Amino acid sequence: xxxxxxxxxxxxxxxxxxxxxxxxxxxxxxxxxxxxxxxxxxxxxxxxxxxxx
Numbered sequence: 001x002x003x004x005x006x007x008x009x010x011x012x013x014x015x016x017x018x019x020x021x022x023x024x025x026x027x028x029x030x031x032x033x034x035x036x037x038x039x040x041x042x043x044x045x046x047x048x049x050x051x052x053x
Contacts, residue, residue, distance in 0.1 A: 001015040001016065001030075002030065002051045003015070003051075003052045004030045004049040004050065005050055006039045006041070006042065006049055007049065008039070008042050008044050008048050009041045009044075011042070012052070013030055013033075015028055015029050019033075019040055022037065024037070030049065030051075033046060
């Protein structure tokens, strides 16, 4: 699964880790995150993230 980086603050969403503080279990792909999920550091939406190669 690809990692995704926040274009605003540089936070990297790693699907292998998930986002436990937001109730996102490890193994959750970025595409499967809820539409209202926001960056845990700067609170921007998923549209401000870009896939890492």
